[in-house]
Structures are given as C-alpha cells and as structure tokens.
Amino acid sequence: MAKKGPKTVFVCSECGYESPKWMGQCICGAWNTFTEERVADTSASSALSSKNREHRIVKPAPIRDIVSGETERMDTGIGELNRVLGGGLIKGSLTLISGEPGIGKSTILLQAAAGIARKYGRVLYVSGEESGEQIRLRADRIGGLSDDLYLLSETELELILDAVAEFKPVFLIIDSIQTVYSSQLTSAAGSVSQVRACTAEIMRVVKQAGIPAFIVAHVTKSGDLAGPKIVEHLVDTVLNFSGERNHGFRILRSYKNRFGNTSEIGAFEMSSEGLREIADLSASVLEETSRGAEGSVVTAVYEGSRPLLLEVQALVSPSGVGFARRSSIGFDPGRLNMIIAVLEKRTGLKLMSSDVYVNVAGGIRPEGTSIDLAVAAAISSAALGRPMADPRTIVLGEIGLTGELRGISQPERIASEAARMGFTKILMPEKNRIRWSGPENIEIIGAKDLREAVNKVLQH
Ligand code: TYD
Ligand code: MG
Numbered sequence: 246m247a248k249k250g251p252k253t254v255f256v257c258s259e260c261g262y263e264s265p266k267w268m269g270q271c272i273c274g275a276w277n278t279f280t281e282e283r284v285a286d287t288s289a290s291s292a293l294s295s296k297n298r299e300h301r302i303v304k305p306a307p308i309r310d311i312v313s314g315e316t317e318r319m320d321t322g323i324g325e326l327n328r329v330l331g332g333g334l335i336k337g338s339l340t341l342i343s344g345e346p347g348i349g350k351s352t353i354l355l356q357a358a359a360g361i362a363r364k365y366g367r368v369l370y371v372s373g374e375e376s377g378e379q380i381r382l383r384a385d386r387i388g389g390l391s392d393d394l395y396l397l398s399e400t401e402l403e404l405i406l407d408a409v410a411e412f413k414p415v416f417l418i419i420d421s422i423q424t425v426y427s428s429q430l431t432s433a434a435g436s437v438s439q440v441r442a443c444t445a446e447i448m449r450v451v452k453q454a455g456i457p458a459f460i461v462a463h464v465t466k467s468g469d470l471a472g473p474k475i476v477e478h479l480v481d482t483v484l485n486f487s488g489e490r491n492h493g494f495r496i497l498r499s500y501k502n503r504f505g506n507t508s509e510i511g512a513f514e515m516s517s518e519g520l521r522e523i524a525d526l527s528a529s530v531l532e533e534t535s536r537g538a539e540g541s542v543v544t545a546v547y548e549g550s551r552p553l554l555l556e557v558q559a560l561v562s563p564s565g566v567g568f569a570r571r572s573s574i575g576f577d578p579g580r581l582n583m584i585i586a587v588l589e590k591r592t593g594l595k596l597m598s599s600d601v602y603v604n605v606a607g608g609i610r611p612e613g614t615s616i617d618l619a620v621a622a623a624i625s626s627a628a629l630g631r632p633m634a635d636p637r638t639i640v641l642g643e644i645g646l647t648g649e650l651r652g653i654s655q656p657e658r659i660a661s662e663a664a665r666m667g668f669t670k671i672l673m674p675e676k677n678r679i680r681w682s683g684p685e686n687i688e689i690i691g692a693k694d695l696r697e698a699v700n701k702v703l704q705h
Pocket of ligand 1: 387515
C-alpha cells in the first residue's frame with residue numbers, strides 16, 4: 246500500500262497537469278510552467294477506487310421530463326451586469342470575475358451584493374484581501390449599505406464553507422480565490438493546486454445549496470488567470486473586467502457562459518460613487534473625439550446585441566535610426582502589421598521609415614475585423630495629412646490580403662445607431678451596399694477595395 250501524507254508534485258500553471266517530476270515542457274505544450282507543490286497523498290484511499298464505490302444503479306431520464314430551472318434569475322440591481330450574465334443571476338451558478346488589480350472587481354461586486362441584499366435577503370461577502378472596515382468605508386462611499394449585507398474576513402476554505410452552511414446566504418462572494426486556502430492541502434494559498442481544489446469545493450457547495458456565487462480572480466500582467474485554465478473550465482461563467490486604469494471606462498465581457506451568450510458587454514464608468522452604468526456607450530465614447538482631425542476615423546462594431554460607435558486614431562511620424570515602430574492600443578498588433586503591409590502594397594503608401602501608432606479611443610478593445618478599414622483609413626489620413634472629407638462619415642469593412650474589402654454582417658443596425666448619433670454617410674464594402682436594406686436617412690458609399698475606399702473618404 247502506498248504511504249500516506251504529503252507528497253511533492255509538479256503542477257503546470259497552464260493546464261493543471263500534475264507530474265511526479267519537473268518537466269521543461271508540459272503535455273499541453275507550454276514551456277516552463279511547472280511549479281513545485283506539496284499535496285496530500287490521497288492515492289491510497291482514493292474515493293474513486295472501484296472497491297470503495299457503493300453499488301448504485303443510475304438511470305437516464307427522458308429529456309422532456311427534465312424541468313429547466315433557467316427561469317429563476319435574480320436581479321443584481323445592475324442592469325449591465327444582468328445583461329452580461331444573460332438576464333440575471335442563475336441560482337446555484339458559480340461565476341468567476343477576473344481583471345487586473347484596481348480595475349473595480351470588488352467595487353462592482355459590492356454594488357451587486359448590496360442590490361441583491363436589498364431585494365432578496367442575506368448576502369455574504371467573504372474577503373481575504375480587505376478588512377471589514379475597509380469594505381465598510383467603500384460601501385459608505387458607493388451607497389452600498391444594506392441591513393442584509395454581511396462581511397467575513399477569512400481565508401480558510403473550510404471555515405468559510407462552514408459559515409456559508411450556517412448562514413445560508415442568498416448570494417455569496419469570495420474575494421479573491423487566490424487568497425483562499427484549504428487546510429487539507431499543504432501548498433500555499435494562490436498555488437495552482439489550492440486554487441483548483443478550492444474552486445472545485447466552492448462549486449460543489451454552491452450547486453448543492455443552490456446559492457449563486459461569484460469568485461474574484463486576479464490576472465497576471467499578460468492577461469492570464471493566475472492559476473490553471475482548469476478553473477475556467479470548472480465554473481459556469483467567466484467574466485472579465487477591463488479598461489484603462491486611469492481612464493474612466495470599464496468593460497465587462499463574458500468569455501464563457503453556460504446560461505447565456507458570450508457576446509454581450511456591459512459598460513461602466515468609475516466615479517467617486519462607485520461604478521456607474523453607461524447606457525449610451527456610443528455617445529460617451531464619441532464625446533471626446535477629435536472628429537475632423539487628421540488620423541481620426543469613426544467606425545462601429547457589434548458588442549453583443551448592440552452596435553457601438555468608436556473612434557480610431559492613428560499617428561504616423563518619421564522613425565529615428567533603427568527600425569520603425571508599430572504600436573497599437575485596443576487593436577491586435579498582428580492585424581496592424583498586416584494592414585500596414587496591405588496599405589503599402591495595394592495603395593502605394595510608404596510607411597517603411599515611419600512609426601505608426603494606432604489607438605482605439607476610450608480604452609475599448611473591440612473584437613472582430615470590421616474595424617480594419619477604419620484603421621487603414623486612419624493611418625492613410627495621418628500619413629498623407631488628409632483628414633476625412635466629411636467627418637460625419639462612418640467607415641466599416643474587413644480588409645483581405647489582396648486589398649479587397651470583405652462584407653460585414655448586419656450593417657443595417659449599425660446604420661440606425663450612426664444616424665441616431667448624427668452621422669450622415671457610411672462607407673462600406675460594395676458587397677454590403679448592393680444588398681442594402683437599411684434606413685434611408687443615411688447615405689451609403691460602396692467601395693470594392695482599399696484604394697477606392699481611402700480615395701472616397703479622405704479629403705483631396
Ligand atoms: P477595486 O474595486 O478595489 O478594484 P479590484 O477589486 O479590481 O482590485 O477598485 C479599485 C479602484 O477603484 C481604486 O483605485 C479606487 C477606485 N474607486 C473609485 O474611483 N471610486 C469608487 O467609488 C471606488 C469604490 C473605487
Ligand atoms: Mg479587490
């Protein structure tokens with residue numbers, strides 16, 4: 246029989262694979278991801294060994310007999326959060342909210358906690374990061390006081406779960422998963438095996454008790470969860486909170502949602518009274534634009550079910566000796582290089598000895614490729630010193646390697662949003678223009694390729 250007691254294993258921080266010895270490359274392909282951890286040896290008394298398993302007979306059920314509990318959603322009191330969750334919080338669901346330190350994770354959860362407490366009863370906010378006084382101070386500031394909101398400053402998982410069982414909250418928050426540790430494991434809080442085991446245990450408890458719960462996770466600089474990817478697989482929903490820390494906007498996005506779609510975003514602004522929801526994101530983003538200036542082009546993307554107007558800014562300047570810099574904020578750097586190459590090859594723009602900077606204003610990182618053409622137009626505008634011929638024009642389209650413009654989906658709804666914001670023209674791929682069935686109060690300009698598009702929108 247194997248001997249019991251703690252043993253040393255090496256755990257991959259990418260995928261959670263456990264190896265008895267250190268390896269340079271994990272089976273998941275990641276390099277240098279193994280960390281040494283001591284874990285309790287359970288192999289001798291494994292609950293999974295067939296000898297220990299009781300003899301049970303399980304029976305499949307017809308799908309029609311299964312009743313869905315989906316309709317029971319709780320209102321968090323924050324409309325934007327409800328929408329990202331798929332229409333509210335599902336009972337017994339576990340949601341992970343990740344984001345850089347200081348982005349506002351604790352703030353949004355405290356606001357949600359207060360909202361739920363006011364409407365549904367007792368909420369338990371467990372913090373391993375801050376003391377009760379600190380949280381109280383914040384609650385005072387954001388109007389997050391409620392008689393039914395309870396705080397617990399604790400980091401030992403077993404004590405936390407005992408408190409949950411005793412207290413029976415209607416909503417539970419664990420802030421953060423990296424500070425929680427299980428006394429059953431000998432590795433340190435925040436280690437891969439701790440994070441994984443604690444998440445799995447919290448999942449089991451909340452599912453059993455039907456309590457919806459949020460766990461907070463910090464991310465590393467590169468944007469990864471500090472902990473194994475396995476945690477993302479365990480939980481029902483993964484949300485990410487992002488934004489530029491010194492800029493007001495905060496975007497809440499879901500990357501995985503077992504109870505809703507993952508394309509919706511929530512928009513917030515950090516204020517002195519906590520996070521404020523932004524109902525009209527396009528208006529807020531465009532408020533500070535430099536419309537009409539060289540290198541500024543307005544475009545639109547779909548964020549979930551809503552079209553969002555954005556300003557793309559580009560700056561082109563002679564590069565010093567050495568190599569030309571290409572840098573982008575809010576836009577994929579690989580795609581930026583591709584667009585620069587296509588611009589040089591297909592429109593004859595010379596950028597070889599120029600630095601190119603691209604910024605999506607407002608600290609927003611749009612997904613998808615429909616802003617390609619706006620990026621190309623902004624770079625051309627900056628390089629040629631030619632602003633948009635009409636600043637009330639929206640530019641839409643994906644660029645292919647041959648300089649052709651590919652159609653985008655649902656430009657009609659973008660057009661309505663653009664018209665609402667006072668835009669009068671949309672430049673879009675010819676393919677979209679041919680099939681146009683959108684509003685008539687906006688002029689549609691079609692272009693087949695990049696050269697034609699740039700010529701049509703920039704001043705001569
Ligand atoms: P916090 O929620 O503590 O971030 P996280 O939990 O993601 O680490 O938010 C921290 C920042 O938010 C902090 O720098 C101060 C700022 N803040 C405001 O500007 N207004 C507020 O009302 C609150 C509560 C925080
Ligand atoms: Mg926090």
